[in-house]
Amino acid sequence: MSAVSISKKDIKTIMKSDQTIVKPAAAVTPPVAARPSMLALKSRAFFQWLLPPVFGLLLLVAIWALISYQSPNLPGPLPTWQAATELFxxxxxxxxxxxxxxxxxxxxxxxxxxxxxxxAALVGIPLGFIIGRFQFISRMAAPVIGILRPVSPLAWLPIGLLVFKAADPAAIWVIFISAIWPMIINTAVGVSKVPQDYMNVAKVLNLSEWKIVTKILFPFVLPYMMTGVRLSIGVAWLVIVAAEMLTGGVGIGFWVWDEWNNLNVEHIIIAIFVVGIVGLLLEVALTSLAKRFSYE
Structure with missing residues (x-):
């Protein structure tokens, strides 16, 4: 078998071809997208916060205008706005x-x-702590709350007039008896949901009842309690309008009834918006207060 002869020149040529390296193509760098500025981000967040409520209000005004167009006796947005400008x-x-x-x-x-x-807060919140803390009192109060809570607020007005012999205390009584139930129930529920481990630690440390309430129960129950307070202020503001319609005197409820007797429908619609805006502001104020004093 004959050997194949390879010259030194051929060997150098082969080695040179093996050492040839193909350089990869340069990577194409994608263009860097321009980042939005802080002002643009804040503007976008502001419009996302503002536009939905504005659209909701515009939709309400449009529906109101359509209904007033179909019902000539109902004032539309423009006459009501003119009356509100003059009134305020x-x-x-x-x-x-x-x-x-x-x-x-x-x-x-x-x-x-x-x-x-x-x-209502002075009576309802401590009563809620007591009902939630002691099972015997909770079972004793359950039928009383179950019977009295569903009673219509205005059903309490004749009792107030009979007992207090005056319209002002009777209206305050109606607010009290209507606003007390959310505070009692929410506070009691919060106390009943305190983990048993917390109470066991209190027993081990031999804490007094005052220490248990202030150091354990109150921080845990505060969110429940503030929810009851928010519900109560809404009920109170809702009830006062109806109570003042019946008791008379100075008040937004009596003012609405007086404007109805004068057939001034624009002022009645204005009063509806005033009652709604004041109620919203009261709830927002209590929500801000709850966040400020939150223990979380």
Whole structure:
């Protein structure tokens, strides 16, 4: 078998061809997208927060305008706006005790709500702690709350008039008895949901009842309690309008009834928006207060 002869020149040629390296193509760098500025991000977040409520209000006004177009007796948005501009140009006038500006009527209603709501908080929150803390008292109070809580708020008004012999205390009584139930129930539920381990630690440390309430129960129950407070303020503001319609005097409820007797429908619609806006502001204030004093 004959050997194949390879010259040194051929060997060098082969080695040179093996060492040839194909350089990879340069990687194509994609263009860097421009990052949005901080101002653009804040503007986008602001519009995302603002636009949905604005669209909702515009939809409400459009539906209102359509209904008023179909019902000539119902004032539309434009006549109501003109009446509101005139009404709030002097909201604190006093012609006589039964003819006062809408500002005085709102303040009178807020004063009654503050008194009734404050009394309900002073009684309802401690009572909720007691009911949630002691099972015997909870079982004893359950049928009483179950019977009295569903009673219509206005059903309590004749009892108030009979006992207090005056319209103002009767209206405050109606607010009190209507606003107390959410505070009692939510506070009691919060106390009943305190983990048993916390109470076992309190027994081991031999804590007094006051220490248990202030150091263990109150921080845990605070979110439940504030939920009850928010519900109660809504109920109180809702009830005062109906109560004042029946009791008379100065107040937003009586003002609505008086405007109805004068067939001033624009002012009634204005009062509806005023009641809604004031109720919303009260709830927002309590929500901010709850977040400020949160233990989480």
């Amino acid at each position: 140009s002097d909201p604190f006038y006093i012609n006589d005790p039964n003819d006062q500006g809408i500002g005085w009527n709102i303040l009178a209603s807020l004063e009654r709500v503050a008194l009734g709501f404050g009394l």
